[in-house]
Amino acid sequence: MSRFLLTATAVRDADAVRGNALLIEDGRIAAIGEAVRLRRPGLPERQVAGVVVPGLRDAHLHPVGHAAALHRVSLAGATSLQAVAEAVSVAAAAQPPGTAVLALRLDDEALAEGRLPDRHLLDRAAPNRPVLVVRHCGHIAVASTAALEAAGFGPETPDPAGGTIDRDEAGRPTGVLRETAVAPVASALQQHLPALLPADLAQAVGALAGVGLTGLGAIVSIDQGLWGGRGSELDLVLEAAAELPLPLKVLVIADTPAELRAAARRLQRAGPMVSFLGLKAFADGSLGGHTAALRRPYADRPGHHGTLRLDPVWAREMVRAAADLGGRVAIHAIGDAALSRVLDTFEEAIADGVDPQGLRVEHASIAPPEEVRRLAGLGVTACIQPAFLPSDSPWMEARLGPDRLPLTYNFRTLADAGVPLAGGSDCPVEPPHPLWGMAWGRDRAGFLPQEALTGEAALSLFTTGAAAAIGERADLIGGAPATLTVLAEDPVDAAPIRLRQMGVVATFVDGREVLPPPGIPAWKD
Numbered sequence: 042m043s044r045f046l047l048t049a050t051a052v053r054d055a056d057a058v059r060g061n062a063l064l065i066e067d068g069r070i071a072a073i074g075e076a077v078r079l080r081r082p083g084l085p086e087r088q089v090a091g092v093v094v095p096g097l098r099d100a101h102l103h104p105v106g107h108a109a110a111l112h113r114v115s116l117a118g119a120t121s122l123q124a125v126a127e128a129v130s131v132a133a134a135a136q137p138p139g140t141a142v143l144a145l146r147l148d149d150e151a152l153a154e155g156r157l158p159d160r161h162l163l164d165r166a167a168p169n170r171p172v173l174v175v176r177h178c179g180h181i182a183v184a185s186t187a188a189l190e191a192a193g194f195g196p197e198t199p200d201p202a203g204g205t206i207d208r209d210e211a212g213r214p215t216g217v218l219r220e221t222a223v224a225p226v227a228s229a230l231q232q233h234l235p236a237l238l239p240a241d242l243a244q245a246v247g248a249l250a251g252v253g254l255t256g257l258g259a260i261v262s263i264d265q266g267l268w269g270g271r272g273s274e275l276d277l278v279l280e281a282a283a284e285l286p287l288p289l290k291v292l293v294i295a296d297t298p299a300e301l302r303a304a305a306r307r308l309q310r311a312g313p314m315v316s317f318l319g320l321k322a323f324a325d326g327s328l329g330g331h332t333a334a335l336r337r338p339y340a341d342r343p344g345h346h347g348t349l350r351l352d353p354v355w356a357r358e359m360v361r362a363a364a365d366l367g368g369r370v371a372i373h374a375i376g377d378a379a380l381s382r383v384l385d386t387f388e389e390a391i392a393d394g395v396d397p398q399g400l401r402v403e404h405a406s407i408a409p410p411e412e413v414r415r416l417a418g419l420g421v422t423a424c425i426q427p428a429f430l431p432s433d434s435p436w437m438e439a440r441l442g443p444d445r446l447p448l449t450y451n452f453r454t455l456a457d458a459g460v461p462l463a464g465g466s467d468c469p470v471e472p473p474h475p476l477w478g479m480a481w482g483r484d485r486a487g488f489l490p491q492e493a494l495t496g497e498a499a500l501s502l503f504t505t506g507a508a509a510a511i512g513e514r515a516d517l518i519g520g521a522p523a524t525l526t527v528l529a530e531d532p533v534d535a536a537p538i539r540l541r542q543m544g545v546v547a548t549f550v551d552g553r554e555v556l557p558p559p560g561i562p563a564w565k566d
C-alpha cells in the first residue's frame with residue numbers, strides 16, 4: 042500500500058478551508074485535517090509550498106484541436122490582413138512545394154480591416170498552394186483557390202445542409218466557408234498536411250497539467266474535426282491512450298447512432314486514461330461568425346438570424362443512442378433560438394426517462410429569462426466559458442444591440458437560478474488556463490460586472506462543477522480520489538489580477554504527481 046502525507050499552507054475547496062494536510066492512501070484521500078494531528082512516525086511526507094484545492098477540470102476542451110494549434114501556424118497575434126498574408130507566406134516558404142498550409146486562430150474582429158480575408162489574398166500569399174485559414178471559433182474558414190479545387194468546390198457547388206459557401210457577385214466562391222461547408226475542404230487538405238502524432242497529443246495534454254488541470258471533458262470527432270488534426274481525431278486519441286498523462290472523458294462528435302456506438306466500443310477498450318462520456322452535438326455556430334441562431338436578427342446584419350443546425354428527429358435518435366450506451370449528451374447552443382431548441386430536445390428526453398444530470402448545454406451564451414427558468418427547472422447543466430468574455434465583449438453590443446446585451450454570459454443569473462454550472466475553456470478556441478477562466482468569471486473583463494461570480498463560485502466552476510459534468514467527483518472527503526491541484530496562493534482570497542499570474546505548484550491524479558513535459562507550452566499565442 043502506498044501512503045503519504047501531503048502538507049501545504051492550506052487545503053481548501055469552494056466551501057471552506059479544511060486544514061493543511063491530506064493523508065493519501067493508494068491514490069485516495071484517507072483523511073484531511075491539520076498536519077500536526079495526521080503526522081505519524083515513518084509516514085512519508087510531501088511538503089508543498091501552496092494551497093491544495095480539488096483537482097481543476099476543464100469540462101469542454103478539444104484535445105486534438107489543442108495539439109494541432111500548438112503545431113500549426115497561429116494567426117492569434119495578427120492585426121491586419123497583411124499580417125495574415127505574411128504569416129501564410131512564411132509558412133508556405135518553410136514547407137516543400139505541394140504541401141498544404143493550415144493556419145488557425147484567425148480573429149477577423151481583431152484585424153484593422155475588421156473582415157475576413159478571401160481566396161485572392163491567400164492565392165497571392167501562397168501561389169498555387171492549398172491554404173486553409175480557420176477562424177478561432179472553428180466554425181468558419183477561408184480557403185485558397187487551390188484548396189477549393191482540391192475539394193471540388195466551384196461556382197456550381199450548392200451550399201451543404203447547415204453551411205454556406207460565400208460567393209461574389211458572379212456566383213464564384215469567395216473562399217469563405219461557414220459551418221458544415223468547412224469540413225469537405227479541411228478533409229481534402231488532410232493528405233497534404235504533416236501528420237499530428239500520438240506523442241504530439243500526449244505532450245499537448247501533459248502541458249495542461251502545467252496550468253493546473255487534472256481532468257478533461259474531451260470533445261473528439263470521429264472525423265478530422267474542426268482544427269484539421271490529420272485523419273480521425275478519435276483514432277489519434279486511441280493511438281495516444283497509453284501515453285496520456287491526464288484522464289480524458291470523451292464526448293464524441295458523430296453523425297449516426299451506429300457511429301456513436303462504434304466509437305463508444307473503441308473507447309471502452311482504451312485503457313484507464315480514456316473513457317466514453319457521451320455525445321457532443323451542435324445546435325448552431327458562433328456569434329463572432331454570425332452563425333449562432335438568434336430569435337431576432339443580428340443588430341449588425343439585418344434580417345439574418347444565423348443557422349439553427351439541430352434537426353429534432355436526428356437529435357431524438359442520437360440522444361436515445363447515447364443514453365442507451367450509458368452516455369451523456371452535450372449540445373452546443375450559443376444563440377437563444379439554439380438554446381430553446383436544445384431545451385425542447387432535453388425536455389423530451391427527460392420525459393422519456395433520461396437522467397437530467399447527464400444533459401449539458403455547451404456555452405448557453407444568450408440565456409433569456411424563460412430559458413434560464415427552463416434550465417433550472419429541468420436540472421440541465423450549463424457548461425460555460427468565461428474565457429469567451431475578453432474575446433467577445435468588445436463587439437457583443439454591435440452584434441446584438443443594447444437590449445439583448447444583459448442576457449449574454451449571464452453567469453450570476455444562471456447560478457442564482459440554481460442552474461448547475463460547469464467551467465470549460467473550449468481550447469483551442471480560447472486559452473486552457475482554468476485560473477484565467479476563474480479570473481474572467483469574476484472580473485468579466487469588465488463586461489456586465491453585475492453578472493460576476495464570487496471567488497467561491499468561480500472555484501467550484503472548475504472543480505466540483507466541471508467534475509460533475511464529466512462524471513467525476515471533486516469533493517475533498519475521505520475515500521475520494523486524491524486528484525488535486527496545488528496553487529501558489531488561495532484562489533478564493535486572491536484578486537482576479539493575481540489569479541491570472543498565479544503559479545501552479547503541483548498536480549496529482551489519483552495520488553500520482555503529473556509533471557508537465559519540459560519545453561512544451563500549454564498555449565501558443
Ligand SMILES: [Zn+2]
Nearest residue numbers: 101103260467
Ligand atoms: Zn467547443
